[in-house]
Amino acid sequence: MPCKFCKTKPVITLTNSKINLCRSCFIRYFERKAFKTIRQYKLLGKKDHVVVAISGGKDSLSVLNLLIKLANKKMDIKITALLIDEGIKNYRNKSIENAKKFCKEKSIKLEIASYRDNFGKTLDQMKRKNKDTIACSMCGVFRRSLLNKKARELKATKLATGHNLDDEAQSILMNQLRHNIALSSRLGPITGVKRDPRFIPRIKPFYFLTEKEVATYAFLHNLISDFNECTYCEESYRFEIRDLLNNLEQKHPGTKHAIVASFIDILPLLKNRFKDDEIKSCKQCGEPCSSEICNVCQITQKI
Numbered sequence: 001m002p003c004k005f006c007k008t009k010p011v012i013t014l015t016n017s018k019i020n021l022c023r024s025c026f027i028r029y030f031e032r033k034a035f036k037t038i039r040q041y042k043l044l045g046k047k048d049h050v051v052v053a054i055s056g057g058k059d060s061l062s063v064l065n066l067l068i069k070l071a072n073k074k075m076d077i078k079i080t081a082l083l084i085d086e087g088i089k090n091y092r093n094k095s096i097e098n099a100k101k102f103c104k105e106k107s108i109k110l111e112i113a114s115y116r117d118n119f120g121k122t123l124d125q126m127k128r129k130n131k132d133t134i135a136c137s138m139c140g141v142f143r144r145s146l147l148n149k150k151a152r153e154l155k156a157t158k159l160a161t162g163h164n165l166d167d168e169a170q171s172i173l174m175n176q177l178r179h180n181i182a183l184s185s186r187l188g189p190i191t192g193v194k195r196d197p198r199f200i201p202r203i204k205p206f207y208f209l210t211e212k213e214v215a216t217y218a219f220l221h222n223l224i225s226d227f228n229e230c231t232y233c234e235e236s237y238r239f240e241i242r243d244l245l246n247n248l249e250q251k252h253p254g255t256k257h258a259i260v261a262s263f264i265d266i267l268p269l270l271k272n273r274f275k276d277d278e279i280k281s282c283k284q285c286g287e288p289c290s291s292e293i294c295n296v297c298q299i300t301q302k303i
């Protein structure tokens, strides 16, 4: 079947609607959908300084590419890229090179912050000393905290990430299965329950775009040099949930969309439920957190 709109050769069949699109119709569809999310959820405003969290992979370089287009065309926003180097041998070094090359080509300032400089050890070193600890459980906490801290130091007004619909469906399901609804209240196209200057709001322009769509967009823009996955990803809970959802999606197309759409319906109720929760300051490092000691300090003590 040719492209639905211009009858030329298609590059993708959209998962839900089964519509075929050619290269240029797909790029138009993709960017319009991301811009609509930005408009509808007020992700960006005039003069925003957007720090884009990039890893050098397809999702984050695609979001950076899209925001650069937006800044060049119609929006008065400033963009800085921020890369977190966890210190994972044979994985992160390759994507750092990819990120550097892309930012240089686009004349975007790139800041790099590493676990070694900020937490004293690389993730590989942490994992070697704590073989029974799941790497992602340390890594996710450190990355979230470091991104927020560095974005704040850079005086960002927004922190953009390349999270897509698949990622969000996984997070929703993981929180549900772990009875962690408070964490879910902080999800959504723009994160946070209430404004606090210590937290930079995170925005997700690809919230309603699938992983397949983002991968296609990245491929069509030559943003993927080679595909490699993190050494530790197979030991993570998210990996299991990803497989589970992919299997469900194959048998019952539309499952991931349904999870995210249902979640968006109840998100205002969740935000309301947790709106009075106090944001404290960690007694050890001073970073904002929900308990006396933040997760970073708790993990650092344990390991």
Ligand code: SF4
Pocket (backbone or CB within 6 Å): 086, 135, 136, 137, 139, 140, 230, 231, 232, 233, 236
């Ligand atoms: Fe970190 Fe886990 Fe992601 Fe690897 S897969 S970068 S360990 S969160």
Ligand code: ZN
Pocket (backbone or CB within 6 Å): 003, 004, 005, 006, 007, 008, 021, 022, 023, 024, 025, 026
């Ligand atoms: Zn077309």
Ligand code: ZN
Pocket (backbone or CB within 6 Å): 282, 283, 284, 285, 286, 287, 293, 294, 295, 296, 297, 298
């Ligand atoms: Zn702390």
